[in-house]
Amino acid sequence: MRHERTVSSRPLPPFGRHRSWNRKLSWIATHAIGIALGVIFLLPMLFVLLTALMKSDQAMTSSLWPTEWHFDNFIKVFKDAPLLEYFGNSLLYSGLATVGALLSAIPAAYALSKLRWRGQNVCFMLTVAAMMLPPQVTIVPLYDLWVRLGFTGTLVPLVVPYFFFDAFSIFLLRQFFLTIPKDYIEAAKIDGCTEFGAMVKVLVPMAKPGIAATAMFCFLFTWNDYFGPLLYTGENRDHWPLSLAIAQFRGMHHVEWNLTMAATALIMAPVIVLFVFAQKSFVKGITFTGVKG
Amino acid sequence: MTATLPARASGSPAASAGVRRGNRRAKHRRTVLLFLAPAVLGFGIFFGYPLIATVYYSLTKYDLINPPEFIGFDNYVRMFTSEQLVGTAAYNTLWLVIVLTVCRVVFSLGIASVISRLKSGVGLVRTLCYLPSLAPPAAATLAFVFLFNPEFGPVNRFLKFVGIDGGLWFNDPAMSKPALTLLALWGSGELMIIILAALLDVPQEQHEAAQIDGAGPIRRFWHVTLPSISPVLLFGVVNSIIYALQFFTQAVVAAAAAAGSADVAGNTKYIGAPQNSTLTYPVWLYVQGFRYFNMGYAAAMAVLLFVVSAGFTWILVRQLRKGQHQEET
Numbered sequence: 001m002r003h004e005r006t007v008s009s010r011p012l013p014p015f016g017r018h019r020s021w022n023r024k025l026s027w028i029a030t031h032a033i034g035i036a037l038g039v040i041f042l043l044p045m046l047f048v049l050l051t052a053l054m055k056s057d058q059a060m061t062s063s064l065w066p067t068e069w070h071f072d073n074f075i076k077v078f079k080d081a082p083l084l085e086y087f088g089n090s091l092l093y094s095g096l097a098t099v100g101a102l103l104s105a106i107p108a109a110y111a112l113s114k115l116r117w118r119g120q121n122v123c124f125m126l127t128v129a130a131m132m133l134p135p136q137v138t139i140v141p142l143y144d145l146w147v148r149l150g151f152t153g154t155l156v157p158l159v160v161p162y163f164f165f166d167a168f169s170i171f172l173l174r175q176f177f178l179t180i181p182k183d184y185i186e187a188a189k190i191d192g193c194t195e196f197g198a199m200v201k202v203l204v205p206m207a208k209p210g211i212a213a214t215a216m217f218c219f220l221f222t223w224n225d226y227f228g229p230l231l232y233t234g235e236n237r238d239h240w241p242l243s244l245a246i247a248q249f250r251g252m253h254h255v256e257w258n259l260t261m262a263a264t265a266l267i268m269a270p271v272i273v274l275f276v277f278a279q280k281s282f283v284k285g286i287t288f289t290g291v292k293g
Numbered sequence: 294m295t296a297t298l299p300a301r302a303s304g305s306p307a308a309s310a311g312v313r314r315g316n317r318r319a320k321h322r323r324t325v326l327l328f329l330a331p332a333v334l335g336f337g338i339f340f341g342y343p344l345i346a347t348v349y350y351s352l353t354k355y356d357l358i359n360p361p362e363f364i365g366f367d368n369y370v371r372m373f374t375s376e377q378l379v380g381t382a383a384y385n386t387l388w389l390v391i392v393l394t395v396c397r398v399v400f401s402l403g404i405a406s407v408i409s410r411l412k413s414g415v416g417l418v419r420t421l422c423y424l425p426s427l428a429p430p431a432a433a434t435l436a437f438v439f440l441f442n443p444e445f446g447p448v449n450r451f452l453k454f455v456g457i458d459g460g461l462w463f464n465d466p467a468m469s470k471p472a473l474t475l476l477a478l479w480g481s482g483e484l485m486i487i488i489l490a491a492l493l494d495v496p497q498e499q500h501e502a503a504q505i506d507g508a509g510p511i512r513r514f515w516h517v518t519l520p521s522i523s524p525v526l527l528f529g530v531v532n533s534i535i536y537a538l539q540f541f542t543q544a545v546v547a548a549a550a551a552a553g554s555a556d557v558a559g560n561t562k563y564i565g566a567p568q569n570s571t572l573t574y575p576v577w578l579y580v581q582g583f584r585y586f587n588m589g590y591a592a593a594m595a596v597l598l599f600v601v602s603a604g605f606t607w608i609l610v611r612q613l614r615k616g617q618h619q620e621e622t
Contacts, residue, residue, distance in 0.1 A: 039421075061445055117325045130336065138344055196327075226431045247435070267432045290528055
């Protein structure tokens with residue numbers, strides 16, 4: 001293919017007519033694959049939404065497109081289950097945990113990225129280890145602790161730890177703080193700021209996108225969490241968050257797939273809305289969690 | 294560095310400078326401690342203490358009500374010899390660790406390299422592939438149980454259209470883990486984005502140099518792309534292994550939903566359905582500890598899980614430290 005254009009012994013960068021055809025073909029091929037991939041990833045969500053709008057007996061057939069559009073399924077879901085209450089619990093859990101994680105992780109991440117002290121590396125590695133280890137590893141003594149304190153059946157065991165230590169938030173914030181030049185903090189300190197003042201007045205405003213991204217990841221993680229709520233609030237329906245309630249929902253409506261899918265769509269919705277508004281910081285945060293430092 | 298210290302001189306000024314320096318150092322130490330206080334406290338209470346206490350509990354018989362009774366290594370002996378289901382659970386988790394990790398990394402790498410080659414619409418395709426990874430696992434699992442419903446699910450309908458007999462998926466012990474793997478792949482957008490970022494960082498000059506030397510696309514991928522993204526791939530492998538080791542929500546919800554009930558919180562009837570094929574190690578740990586209240590036995594399982602995941606975490610931490618040294622030099 002290429003030899004007709006090879007005048008010298010070294011093949012030239014390909015610009016021949018054939019090559020340009022090949023290029024166009026490969027352009028079309030990659031873009032077709034790209035579009036196909038996007039569609040395949042989207043399809044499950046689309047099916048969920050379409051099924052959520054069907055009549056219950058149609059959801060049990062293999063039809064893909066609703067013959068009648070039942071937007072009231074979403075309202076029915078709210079009527080059938082105390083979904084608003086579960087929603088409130090989820091919001092409480094995720095909201096408080098996010099606030100707590102930021103309050104405790106910002107100073108820790110500041111100390112890990114902007115101060116110099118002995119044992120810094122060891123502490124960072126411990127944070128990474130805490131982030132990576134499965135939660136099941138520590139769960140027996142923790143559960144025992146919360147039982148003794150009398151807080152099982154509530155959201156307290158889920159929320160309180162975030163006010164002290166959340167390894168992932170510390171890790172992610174540190175990655176963001178490292179990208180901010182130390183000079184700004186030094187300058188503030190020369191101007192008479194204390195270390196704390198420099199953090200609050202200089203670093204935090206500059207790291208706003210990073211803090212926002214960390215907050216979103218924390219919110220998302222707790223919103224999606226199933227293991228924690230199952231463990232601690234499992235016995236007490238009044239404190240269930242949505243993630244736990246949704247799994248139960250299928251049990252109450254074992255034939256009504258349309259309602260189950262409506263509930264599924266409802267619990268996915270806040271996450272998707274959050275993502276649409278903050279796509280960039282999500283993507284940036286995710287790339288930061290890779291090893292690139 | 295911090296502000297320059299006063300020049301060294303002999304005599305009393307040096308002594309006072311030394312005191313001042315000492316004061317400053319003490320003050321600095323106090324500041325660091327103050328910044329770290331909540332995290333250190335939290336790490337100790339919610340991570341350090343339970344990690345050590347797990348080892349103690351693993352040597353006891355404990356049901357939460359009666360005080361722990363020391364029984365030595367009985368839990369471990371039982372785990373490795375007489376108990377049947379822990380073996381099943383370990384096998385299922387091992388299956389996921391191997392299959393899921395390989396599929397997840399290869400799949401993410403494949404998709405990322407397609408996206409990295411797009412000239413336009415990168416943002417849109419990236420968004421569409423990433424979005425599913427944000428869906429709550431419990432909800433995503435319900436959606437997949439519906440999609441893979443043997444009778445009326447869209448997947449089997451499509452397969453029938455193409456002329457293939459779709460399986461029973463979540464209702465078939467042989468198909469349930471592959472179905473869970475597909476669910477995990479659908480949600481592997483995070484890893485895909487990390488790999489994509491690494492791919493876009495591969496120096497273009499190296500590619501061009503290799504091309505001039507006559508290397509085809511496959512050789513360029515093998516000799517240029519792969520070596521330069523290998524740290525990220527290692528991260529992906531370790532991350533996927535840990536993900537597979539703690540596989541819980543999807544297994545529990547899929548089993549219950551496919552069996553027709555989702556009374557997950559109340560009983561253990563559907564856990565592991567069909568035929569214990571979705572009984573993963575963390576699920577069995579949960580059942581032993583928090584349904585049967587064999588806390589000691591669950592702790593012994595946790596110790597084993599810790600040993601295995603700590604090994605993989607160590608690999609990642611070492612890699613991370615290497616990266617840091619490179620950054621500093």
